[in-house]
Amino acid sequence: MDNQTNAVTLVNNDNYIPQGGGGGIGKANLYCDTTPILCPGTYSVSAVKLVQPGNRIAISVGYYDDSGELKWIQNNDNNSDYWHISKDQTYASTAPIMIPEGKICQGIRFIQSGNQLAYLIFTANPDGSQGQWIGPENHDPYIPGSLENMYMDTNEVVLQKKYKLKGFRIWKKGNRIAPGFFI
Numbered sequence: 707m708d709n710q711t712n713a714v715t716l717v718n719n720d721n722y723i724p725q726g727g728g729g730g731i732g733k734a735n736l737y738c739d740t741t742p743i744l745c746p747g748t749y750s751v752s753a754v755k756l757v758q759p760g761n762r763i764a765i766s767v768g769y770y771d772d773s774g775e776l777k778w779i780q781n782n783d784n785n786s787d788y789w790h791i792s793k794d795q796t797y798a799s800t801a802p803i804m805i806p807e808g809k810i811c812q813g814i815r816f817i818q819s820g821n822q823l824a825y826l827i828f829t830a831n832p833d834g835s836q837g838q839w840i841g842p843e844n845h846d847p848y849i850p851g852s853l854e855n856m857y858m859d860t861n862e863v864v865l866q867k868k869y870k871l872k873g874f875r876i877w878k879k880g881n882r883i884a885p886g887f888f889i
Contacts (some may be wrong), residue, residue: 719828722857722882723758730881731763732793732854738823739764739788741781741859748834750813751827751871752776753864756887762788765814765825767886769868784801789818789855798849798856798883799824801842804873811871812837819845823853823883849878859884 710763724734739762745751746769753768757780766780781787799822805811824845830837836867849856859882865871873888 721860723763723808723876724813724857727734730853730855730857731791731883733853734806735761736791736842737762737788738791738816738818739781740818741785741787742763742798742813742815742828742839744766744828745779746829747770748810748832749812750876751865752867753778753861753862754814754874754887756858756860756883756885758860760784760846763816764871765816768862768864774867776782776864791823792821793854794852795821797822797851798852798853798876798878799842799845800847800849800875800877801845802873802875802886802888803827803840803842805871806840807827808832811874814874816837817841820847820851821830825874825876849883857882863887865889866867872888 708771749769751767752770755766756765757764768776768778808855809829819826822845826839826841877886
């Protein structure tokens with residue numbers, strides 16, 4: 707994880723979902739929001755956090771606007787872009803996705819890959835052209851065991867402005883699933 711440590715992770719052990727002591731993600735009858743979250747224009751992803759709008763787990767991305775202010779984007783629409791997380795049959799992919807040389811990351815989305823909670827990133831040229839969703843060649847490795855007793859870490863991961871984002875992944879942080887950056 708050393709190549710992820712230069713991204714600032716706000717560490718607050720009370721920031722996780724689901725709250726309430728009823729068990730992990732699989733026990734909470736949650737859904738995974740698969741709506742693509744894209745930065746506007748030619749902005750690139752500089753921050754990520756996991757959120758829970760209603761009964762869904764979702765990704766929120768942040769970008770620095772022209773004034774240098776960090777702006778957050780997330781889907782607040784209860785649309786049909788989701789899938790149910792099974793308590794004993796859903797696993798989480800931890801496969802890294804690296805951004806191709808000369809490209810920027812403009813978005814992130816969850817996907818369902820077989821019985822795994824997985825993700826894709828949207829890459830494009832710095833001018834926003836030739837954008838495409840990319841993922842790992844396969845979704846191994848993954849967090850062993852189901853998500854029944856796992857939680858989602860909701861701490862923000864914020865890239866310092868002096869670093870360039872080189873990749874994204876989900877990783878196991880104790881009994882939590884957390885986002886991470888490669889820089």
